Amino acid sequence: MANMAQAIRMALHIGEEHLGVKDIFGQDVGAPLGGVFTATQGLKTTWNAPLDERGIIGCAIGIALAGDVCVAEVQFCDYIFNTIDLLKIAGNTHWVSNGNYNLPMVVMTPTGAGIHGSIYHSHSFDAWATRLTGWKIVMPSTPIDAFGLMLSAIEDPNPVLFLKPKALLRVRGEELLPGEPADERELKAMIDAPIGDRAKWRPRWPKLDESFRVPIGKAKITRAVDLGSDAGSKHASATLVSYGRTVHFCNRAADELLAEGFAVEVIDLRSLYPYDWQTVRESVIKTGRVMFVNEDTEVTNFGEHLAYRTANELLYHLLARPRVLAGKNVPGVGLHPNLEEASVPQQSEIVRELREMLAEVP
Amino acid sequence: MSGSKKKLQNRTGTSRAAVKKSASALPLPKDLLLKMLDLMVKSRVLEERLIKIYKAGEAYFWIGGPGEEAFGVPLGLLVNKGRGHDHDYLHLHYRGSPTLVAMGMPIIDSIRIMMNRATDTSTGGRNFSNHFCYPEWNVVPVSSPIEVQYSQAIGTAWAQHRERSKGITIVTGGDAGTAEGDFASCLVWSSRKGHELPILITVQNNFWGISTAYEGQHGETSIADRARAFNIESAVINGNDPVECYFRLQEAFAYIRKNRKPYFIEARLSRLYGHSSASGANRIDEFDCIKSFSEYLKKSGVIRDGDVESLFARYESEAREAQESVRHEPAPEASDIWKHVYANNENADWRKF
Numbered sequence: 001m002a003n004m005a006q007a008i009r010m011a012l013h014i015g016e017e018h019l020g021v022k023d024i025f026g027q028d029v030g031a032p033l034g035g036v037f038t039a040t041q042g043l044k045t046t047w048n049a050p051l052d053e054r055g056i057i058g059c060a061i062g063i064a065l066a067g068d069v070c071v072a073e074v075q076f077c078d079y080i081f082n083t084i085d086l087l088k089i090a091g092n093t094h095w096v097s098n099g100n101y102n103l104p105m106v107v108m109t110p111t112g113a114g115i116h117g118s119i120y121h122s123h124s125f126d127a128w129a130t131r132l133t134g135w136k137i138v139m140p141s142t143p144i145d146a147f148g149l150m151l152s153a154i155e156d157p158n159p160v161l162f163l164k165p166k167a168l169l170r171v172r173g174e175e176l177l178p179g180e181p182a183d184e185r186e187l188k189a190m191i192d193a194p195i196g197d198r199a200k201w202r203p204r205w206p207k208l209d210e211s212f213r214v215p216i217g218k219a220k221i222t223r224a225v226d227l228g229s230d231a232g233s234k235h236a237s238a239t240l241v242s243y244g245r246t247v248h249f250c251n252r253a254a255d256e257l258l259a260e261g262f263a264v265e266v267i268d269l270r271s272l273y274p275y276d277w278q279t280v281r282e283s284v285i286k287t288g289r290v291m292f293v294n295e296d297t298e299v300t301n302f303g304e305h306l307a308y309r310t311a312n313e314l315l316y317h318l319l320a321r322p323r324v325l326a327g328k329n330v331p332g333v334g335l336h337p338n339l340e341e342a343s344v345p346q347q348s349e350i351v352r353e354l355r356e357m358l359a360e361v362p
Numbered sequence: 363m364s365g366s367k368k369k370l371q372n373r374t375g376t377s378r379a380a381v382k383k384s385a386s387a388l389p390l391p392k393d394l395l396l397k398m399l400d401l402m403v404k405s406r407v408l409e410e411r412l413i414k415i416y417k418a419g420e421a422y423f424w425i426g427g428p429g430e431e432a433f434g435v436p437l438g439l440l441v442n443k444g445r446g447h448d449h450d451y452l453h454l455h456y457r458g459s460p461t462l463v464a465m466g467m468p469i470i471d472s473i474r475i476m477m478n479r480a481t482d483t484s485t486g487g488r489n490f491s492n493h494f495c496y497p498e499w500n501v502v503p504v505s506s507p508i509e510v511q512y513s514q515a516i517g518t519a520w521a522q523h524r525e526r527s528k529g530i531t532i533v534t535g536g537d538a539g540t541a542e543g544d545f546a547s548c549l550v551w552s553s554r555k556g557h558e559l560p561i562l563i564t565v566q567n568n569f570w571g572i573s574t575a576y577e578g579q580h581g582e583t584s585i586a587d588r589a590r591a592f593n594i595e596s597a598v599i600n601g602n603d604p605v606e607c608y609f610r611l612q613e614a615f616a617y618i619r620k621n622r623k624p625y626f627i628e629a630r631l632s633r634l635y636g637h638s639s640a641s642g643a644n645r646i647d648e649f650d651c652i653k654s655f656s657e658y659l660k661k662s663g664v665i666r667d668g669d670v671e672s673l674f675a676r677y678e679s680e681a682r683e684a685q686e687s688v689r690h691e692p693a694p695e696a697s698d699i700w701k702h703v704y705a706n707n708e709n710a711d712w713r714k715f
Binding site for chain 1: 446447451453482483484485486488489493495496497502503505507510512513514515516517518519520521522524531543544547550551554701702703704705706707708709710712715
């Protein structure tokens, strides 16, 4: 199975071969490195930018103003903050130009904790990103979703921010990409650059299904419950809504509690904006309890918007108050595991909060 | 004008244009000189009309380019106007009206922006005066931040570099904006060896950043010195002299089109009505390029007494009529806030997700 970095790379290859991508650029994106997480190795339109995030985002806007499709990378989202007004401009260009200009650009950036990255390689950006109106914001949790979302992002006529959960970039998926070689060693031999001299190396791209897409704005239920037939229906039920790395913690938390007879549905939102409210709504009406889980800091967190909407629209379906479990409101994610694990949600914390919610009755 | 400003403006040196002007023959064809005067007056009248609209309480804010006509008009005349990579991209700041007037923008377009009408094609009533947008002429949206056009210009220039197209990119800005990082980004990205970009980087140096004088913001002898550090060809020009501007811009365009490399121009010019309506928008006693150019054309026998006054009167009449017409045009609707958030008017309202 491909890992997420390979899946993104293969989507970008399809993008430059078939979807009009003219430039894939950023710091260390081109040869010889091909991206610090290898997501841009072997591609033909990649190039290395100066170490200048404002230049990267400004250049991407300019390329898009010229009508060309590009994918720009900021090496870690921790370094995207000095571009925030340019991101705002990218989001308002179509609106303020009265529809005259749209920006077909993708910005991708690794986000979140989980690689012992200390203060400047562990930030999250999802809550900030959802305030960038005019953008679409996506964040996959699996290689196949990364593949399908990247293709949708490239095709979208609006600016799309593709958040890469960095702890998952080297994690292999459980589903083959459509057309992917079944043997992961074969895939590696085809598209991973060799260690050492890469001057003469060229990738051999597998023949993937170029029509495959994961639509922006569509969530995926990763742990489904059927209260009519599940053993869990005898006990309390709940919904977990997450995206990116914490989806996997939520899945495992749901599995753990299922063994105890509880029914926990997990929704991988995949798109933060626009988001799939209908899937969330139906699940909450079914289970009566909901917790929104993500890594960004907890004050003015995107999960708070979803919890607010839940309270506003679904109050009389709720059996417990809606929860938001997010990163602690501290200035950074500390390097020592004790600090990092206390800063962003872990599986154990999700289980603990979930038990408390499941025990709550009106 | 402060003493230091006079000193700095004197540093522009004697240009080829100035040499030509001192000769008996006209430096440019008579028709072109007349056209430049006409467009400069038209642009000035337009800006003064916008200020009157503001002062009459029919608009919320004014910012614009009176005093920049001698630079902006030749720039607009020299642009290869059109859509796509083979034409020139313009990343203008909010003092770009002379350039747009020279490119053919009708006066009424600017008045529609000023009065926030639904008929304002540039912004649909959303933005300040002089925040133009003309995709058919590669004029990308003007933004209020004073620096962001410099980093965005990298992108259109890169696209033209990549495609080896005929067009070039032009970016304009003020002297105060050069303190921002995007200006440095533009110099760095334009001048990388083997990846030089076909871009004309300009700074219209009016020696003010809102209320802060040049000396309070700069230590460099000239802003153009910064371009030299990146091996970018550069010139400091008298931005109050339309003939000099025409020649020097022509040289710059020719250099970029031939060599596909960047060129930098610092044009030293006047700011005749202050920063914006926030500082009163009252006439300030600085060098007036139209007055000077008119006197020169009179001395040269190109125009006669009363010609300039007639031009002013004609365009004032046109501008007044345009204002009267725009008054009766529809305002944006409240529901328009949701228009154009996403392309193709895809829903962006979370309440409807």
